[in-house]
Amino acid sequence: MSHELQKPVVGFTCGDLNGIGIELIIKSLADGRITEFCVPVIFASNKSINFYRKVVPDINFSYQAVKDFSRLNPKQINVFNCWEEEVQITPGQLNDIGGKYALLSLQQGVQALKEGNIQALVTAPIHKKNIQSEAFNYSGHTPYLKAVFEVSDVVMLMVAENMRVALLTEHVPVSEIAQYVTKANILSKLKILHASLQKDFGVDKPKIAVLGLNPHAGDEGLIGNEEETIIKPAVKEAKQQNMLVFGPYSADAFFARGHYEKFDAVLAMYHDQGLIPFKSLAIGEGVNYTAGLPAIRTSPDHGTAFDIAGKGKADHNSFIEATYKAIDIAHMRLGYAEMRRNPLRKMSNMIVANAQDEVIKEDAE
Template identity: 50%
Template sequence: MSDKLKIGISIGDVNGIGLEVIIKTLSNPAILNYCTPIVYGHTKVASYHRKANKLADFSFNVINNADQAQDRKANMINCWEEDVNIELGSVTEVGGKYALLSLERATADLVAGNIDALVTAPINKDNIQSATFAFPGHTEYLQEKSGSKDVLMFLISEELRVGVVTGHIPLKDVAKNISQEKIVNKIKLINESLIKDFWVEKPKVAVLGLNPHASDNGLLGNEEADIISPAIKELYDKGIMCFGPYPADGFFGNAAYKQFDAVLAMYHDQGLIPFKTLAFENGVNYTAGLNFVRTSPDHGTGYDIAGKNLADPTSFTEALFAAIHIVEKRREQEEMLKNKLRTGRVVETQFDIKDDAS
């Protein structure tokens, strides 16, 4: 029996570029040296995308459940029986329906422990809405399925890691959705993830201000003085190395982010615009705080290029490898803690400090 990790993959919107980047990634035989991929979709839909994009001959090994997945093959579970009306580049009800069927089946296996991690191809947050999916996006859906109290949208790359306090909400609602408690919780999630998932021994986290120029000492707002700075001080006094608040424009403009292991932004675009500018091709969206591992590429459905063989699979490939690495790091960490308990050795680590501060 193979000891490779089983990585589940949901296909996203069937009218977008999800299956294109999936097939391009899995067409590289070297990928199969590192994991056993299981795609949740349908072979007919995959074949349609392969032909539309004029990709090299590629086929999936069809299985009924994750236990049947074969090593050294790209496996696929057919999640429905009927034919699907694909309209590449179009936003349709069909696109959302089958994206959800794929995600539901993959998530069920993830929660049950039948797969080791999940990589999600992009969905359309509008057409996927239904009686069983009333969420702003993947992050909130998976939070409910995992039962996690809080999660973090964590964009990661070799150059930069960025988390956000508020996610998919209107800009006009950002200020009223920021609190000292929320900032404290998000910094804790970043700190814990850096230690557990990325093995950063003593993380340094930069925290951005909300207002222009981080309020210019109260001239442009009071959130920095009343909410953000107290949150930073609360955790710094408990041993978590967090600093700020920094003015967002200057912080990224002078590359100050290179001095830190991660950055906490106050809202979606404040963090994601610089991240995608610096790491669009290889960036990964990771959901920290879940009791399982989920990653995705940092791009959307790509309707404008669907079916044109123009989609770059790099971000999806990076998301796949990130999932593998994070699972491995978590398991190594768990094994170290087990050995520590067995031997009775007490070794103070930053992981212990984090626990005390939480």
């Protein structure tokens, strides 16, 4: 197999057409070195790319248009035209056009992912309101991908250099969180997280911390009983299934005292419990990874940023980190599959992330 064919084909959805998605893609892929590591495919249209190329005129961005995956140029950026019609782009405005074409791009990208035409997908931010339709009745990318790939469960996993935070519940109203805190749900998330840490991040024996739902992790039942009746039994059963799972921990002290540094991942009970400390303490740029899918999907850890859309001000660091994380995981999965076929063979294609995770694991022990 040639070197060119070994590079993963990575797809990019444009997100809300009036948001910062295409600007992020252009800025991230403009560095010619990106084609040394992957074959980029943007799911949008030539006209939409050209519109935002004018927003960042100081960047030299070239591409080739394709309609057939067999004609991808491995040394160039490829634009897969998802629509041909003229579309009125109005940066910063929340309207039906932005949502309609965000969904069209997403549908084409996911189809390519399912059919194996691309090995990973990086999704630009959508607006959860204007993308709603008969074809998209979900609270975000994660539940949509779960449904499309027909898997029983997935995990929203936030990844940074120094921490990984998974969520038991995602975009759920605070008043409804407790009803999702069940032993079955916790065990499901832990199994997916454990498997992903091994297969996608190269952690041989992952250590996972579980946070409590209530203040002070319930204070032995004085402030709620979910820890005693649900979370502790789930942790116990996970240990019986040969997973290194610990907790529940009081969320405030756990992050304030740096205990997260001793674990390979943390399972938080709800969105803000995990995302606030992640965005406050993460070193480097955060990436959102959907664990539990048969395919690879990453995204930046921010939204559409309508307030700066079309102004050339968007910071692309999280997006480019999401791109490289997708490439890393693609290589990691290849190495993991090879290891399972032949555990005695040295996995020469394992990337530096594997060694870094081993250091984290040894420090935790």
